[in-house]
Amino acid sequence: MNRILPKADRSRFKTPMNRNAKPYTVGLIQMRCSLDVDANLARACEFLREAARKGCQIACLPELFRSQYFCQTEDHSLFALAEPIPGPSTEALSTVARETGMVIVGSLFERRAAGVYHNTAVIFDADGAINGLYRKMHIPDDPLYYEKFYFTPGDLGFKAIETSVARVGTLVCWDQWYPEAARLTSLAGADLLFYPTAIGWHPSEKAEFGAAQSDAWETMQRAHAIANGLFVMAVNRIGHEGPADGGIEFWGGTFAADPFGRVLARASRDKEEILVVKCDPALVETTRQHWPFLRDRRIDAYGGITKRFLDQTS
Numbered sequence: 001m002n003r004i005l006p007k008a009d010r011s012r013f014k015t016p017m018n019r020n021a022k023p024y025t026v027g028l029i030q031m032r033c034s035l036d037v038d039a040n041l042a043r044a045c046e047f048l049r050e051a052a053r054k055g056c057q058i059a060c061l062p063e064l065f066r067s068q069y070f071c072q073t074e075d076h077s078l079f080a081l082a083e084p085i086p087g088p089s090t091e092a093l094s095t096v097a098r099e100t101g102m103v104i105v106g107s108l109f110e111r112r113a114a115g116v117y118h119n120t121a122v123i124f125d126a127d128g129a130i131n132g133l134y135r136k137m138h139i140p141d142d143p144l145y146y147e148k149f150y151f152t153p154g155d156l157g158f159k160a161i162e163t164s165v166a167r168v169g170t171l172v173c174w175d176q177w178y179p180e181a182a183r184l185t186s187l188a189g190a191d192l193l194f195y196p197t198a199i200g201w202h203p204s205e206k207a208e209f210g211a212a213q214s215d216a217w218e219t220m221q222r223a224h225a226i227a228n229g230l231f232v233m234a235v236n237r238i239g240h241e242g243p244a245d246g247g248i249e250f251w252g253g254t255f256a257a258d259p260f261g262r263v264l265a266r267a268s269r270d271k272e273e274i275l276v277v278k279c280d281p282a283l284v285e286t287t288r289q290h291w292p293f294l295r296d297r298r299i300d301a302y303g304g305i306t307k308r309f310l311d312q313t314s
Contacts, residue, residue, distance in 0.1 A: 023279060025278050027059035030274075069242075082117050107172060121172055137181060169230075192230055
């Protein structure tokens with residue numbers, strides 16, 4: 001079986017690609033969201049500035065950080081939370097990127113046109129320019145996660161966005177359960193993969209299922225890191241949102257995993273935090289050389305993956 005070589009042995013396998021790529025520092029912002037959208041945006045910008053002061057070169061905010069998680073109900077009035085891109089939030093985040101010289105990933109409720117709305121991640125380069133968008137592809141429809149009411153499925157595909165620091169892949173929350181999404185983003189050339197997220201427990205289910213649910217969430221994303229040989233960053237919010245006798249308790253647990261699936265840092269369940277993680281792209285190269293999953297893919301045999309289900313009865 002292939003293995004990861006000990007650190008002392010890795011220098012023998014350096015290539016021009018990983019010899020020239022520089023390590024970089026990532027900031028993952030775990031925050032609480034209030035009912036005041038302007039306050040949320042202002043606090044997010046302050047968290048980003050603090051991440052920059054800690055030496056971060058790339059930083060990511062949680063899913064839909066500008067408001068509380070509104071998809072717990074189907075309410076037409078909540079479409080008023082949506083905004084165009086470019087718009088007020090992108091202007092604010094662009095200003096912070098330009099001030100700090102930091103790449104930023106921000107998740108927004110995009111108003112594309114009347115009746116067409118997306119859950120969209122925006123990638124800003126260090127000069128403040130919008131380098132790319134990712135529109136959430138997998139849209140859930142579960143109790144308290146009524147996203148199909150609000151969001152049109154993404155139509156930009158899976159991609160890696162070139163920035164001044166790294167090639168950034170971005171998926172959003174429910175996308176995190178789909179190995180196909182991680183694989184295609186990896187094949188597009190991503191160095192690291194962000195999952196801005198809003199995920200939590202139904203309080204009535206927490207005692208029985210809570211530990212298993214959060215463990216499955218982390219395990220799935222660590223598996224993406226291993227299967228694709230890249231860094232994976234999951235960024236969640238914290239706090240209870242919704243009715244006191246129901247709603248969602250967002251479980252935090254923001255974490256970063258390296259290409260071997262090892263957790264580099266993990267946040268608490270209930271505190272606002274900025275995780276600071278160092279990423280060395282040479283580890284992507286080394287991991288993929290010694291666990292060559294991409295090399296050994298049988299692309300000639302995967303046609304069935306595009307079908308809803310394989311009927312074996314015929």
